[in-house]
Amino acid sequence: MAIEDLFKVVKARFVDEQPAQTAEKDVEIPQDLLFKCPRCGGVVYNEEFVRAMKVCPKCGYHARLTWKERLDLTADKGSFREFDADMKSLNPIGFPKYEEKIARMQQQCDMNDAIVTGECTIRGYRCVIGIMDSHFMMASMGSVVGEKITRAFEYAAEHKLPVVMFTASGGARMQEGIISLMQMAKTSGAVKLHSDAGGLYIAVMTDPTTGGVTASFASLGDIIIAEPKVLIGFAGRRVIQDTIRQRLPDDFQSAEFQQNCGFADMIVERGMMRKRISNILKLHGFPKEVTGR
Numbered sequence: 001m002a003i004e005d006l007f008k009v010v011k012a013r014f015v016d017e018q019p020a021q022t023a024e025k026d027v028e029i030p031q032d033l034l035f036k037c038p039r040c041g042g043v044v045y046n047e048e049f050v051r052a053m054k055v056c057p058k059c060g061y062h063a064r065l066t067w068k069e070r071l072d073l074t075a076d077k078g079s080f081r082e083f084d085a086d087m088k089s090l091n092p093i094g095f096p097k098y099e100e101k102i103a104r105m106q107q108q109c110d111m112n113d114a115i116v117t118g119e120c121t122i123r124g125y126r127c128v129i130g131i132m133d134s135h136f137m138m139a140s141m142g143s144v145v146g147e148k149i150t151r152a153f154e155y156a157a158e159h160k161l162p163v164v165m166f167t168a169s170g171g172a173r174m175q176e177g178i179i180s181l182m183q184m185a186k187t188s189g190a191v192k193l194h195s196d197a198g199g200l201y202i203a204v205m206t207d208p209t210t211g212g213v214t215a216s217f218a219s220l221g222d223i224i225i226a227e228p229k230v231l232i233g234f235a236g237r238r239v240i241q242d243t244i245r246q247r248l249p250d251d252f253q254s255a256e257f258q259q260n261c262g263f264a265d266m267i268v269e270r271g272m273m274r275k276r277i278s279n280i281l282k283l284h285g286f287p288k289e290v291t292g293r
Contacts, residue, residue, distance in 0.1 A: 032046055033045070033046055035049040035056075037056040037058065038061070039056065039059050039061040039229075040058050040059035040061065042056060042057075042058035042059065044056070044057060044058070049063075053073060053270045053271055054069070054270075055269070055271070062206075062207065062227045062228060062269075062270055064134050064135070064206070064207055065133075065206075066109070066133055066135055067109075067115075067116045067131040067132075067133040068110070070131045070133075071116070071131060073270070073273070073274060074120075074122060074129070074131075074164075074166075074273065074274050074277070075120035075121065075129065076120065076121045076122065076123065076124065079120045079121040080118050080119070080129070081118050081119045081120070082116060083117045083118050083119070083148065083151060083155065084117065084147075084148050085112070086112070087144050087147065087148060088102075088106075088112045088113065088144065089102050089112075089113055089142055089143060089176070091175075092143065092176055092177070093175075093176060093178075093179065095175040095176070098175045101137070101175075105137055108135070109133060109135050109136045111133060111136060113142070113144040113148070114133055114136040114137055114138075114141070114144075114169070115130055115132045115133070115139070115145045115148055115149065116130070116131050116133070117129070117130045117131075117148045117149065117152040118152075119155075119161070121289060122274060122277055122278050122281065123274065123275070123278035123288075124278070124288040125162075125278055125281040125287075125289070126161060126286070126289050127156075127162045127163065127164050127281065128152050128153075128155060128161050128162070128163045128164070129163075129164045129165075129166075130148070130149060130152050130163070130164070130165040130166065132145075132166060132167055132168045132206075132213075133168070134168045134169070134170075134208070137173065138169065138170035139169040139170065139213075140169060140170050140171060140173035140174075140180070141169055141171070141173055141180055141183050141184075142173035142176040142180045143176055143179050143180065143183065145173075145183065146180075146183025146184075146186050146187050147183075147186075149165070149183075149187045149190065149217060150186050150187055150189075152190075153187075153191055153193060153194040153199075153201075154190060154193065154194075156194055156199055157193050157194040157196075160197070160198070160199065162199060162200040162201070162202065162281055162284070163194060163199065163200070163202065164202045164204065164277055165201070165202070165204065165217065165218070165221070166204045166206055167203060167204065167205050167206065167209045167213055167214075167217075167218040168205075168206045168208065169209060169210060169211060169212075169213035169214075169218075170208065170210055170211055171211015171212045171213060171214075172211060172212040172213075180212070183212070183216070185216075187216050187217040188217055188220060191217050192220075195222070200222055200223075200280075200281075200286075201220065201221045201222050201223075202221055202222065202225065203217075203218055203219070203220070203224045204225045204226070204227075204273070204277075205218060205224065205225070205226040205227070205230060205232050205255070205264070206226075206227050207227065207230035207231055208231035208232070208233075209230070209232050209233075210232070210233050210234065211235075214232065214233060214234050219263075223266075223280060224263065224264045225264070225265065225266055225268050225273070225276070225277075226255035226258065226259070226264045226266075226267050227255065227267070227268065227270060227273075228255060228256075228269060229254055229255055229256065230255045231253055232253055232254070232255055232258050232263075232264070233253035237252060237253060255267050
């Protein structure tokens with residue numbers, strides 16, 4: 001019996017056994033017990049969903065991860081050393097209640113801004129890594145995000161290390177106005193510096209990668225990888241359709257569409273991502289410094 005059917009039977013039995021005054025009340029399901037896939041509607045036990053790296057076992061939907069979850073799945077255990085851990089956003093244009101929102105996000109997400117950068121090994125191969133977390137203001141790019149990315153590429157260029165950047169963003173951060181838009185040029189310049197020094201840059205696009213992040217460093221990878229069916233684009237679908245007065249394909253801005261059009265080089269499932277990245281580093285001649293897990 002499927003979990004959905006079992007749930008209906010249990011719910012019906014529960015309602016039948018309750019007094020009349022409570023029979024009409026719906027049954028509350030603990031949030032940490034079941035996961036309902038937003039794509040296929042399938043229901044699985046949350047424990048099973050987490051064991052599957054937060055990938056729906058029925059349709060392959062890749063749910064969004066926190067930066068810690070992504071790091072645990074990617075880097076060798078104990079190898080990560082964070083850069084600029086204490087860097088925090090100010091309020092450059094005096095946006096109302098911006099400081100309060102940042103403080104709330106910092107507490108909820110256990111990070112100072114929408115990206116964590118650092119150095120680690122992936123199956124023994126040393127690299128600089130950056131992980132954007134969409135739980136922090138949809139990983140919007142403000143001054144701190146841009147600065148941390150820039151410093152990560154500068155460090156990689158100086159130490160002749162490859163860069164692996166997991167992107168996820170709704171674009172530039174409106175609360176920082178023109179300051180946030182300036183980060184597009186700054187991060188792109190840092191990627192160019194790293195490229196001129198002969199460095200390898202692997203961009204891994206996760207859900208969603210949009211706006212100014214797509215229009216800058218996320219699209220400049222030597223190799224661009226995407227997780228299956230993630231949203232990749234710049235402007236929203238409706239904005240584009242209203243501008244060009246044409247109906248867009250149903251799979252427009254999906255990872256598969258981007259690959260078919262030559263924008264993404266490959267689509268890699270989450271369970272194979274770590275191995276695929278390490279294989280790319282190996283093929284490009286980087287030495288294996290330690291034995292990775």
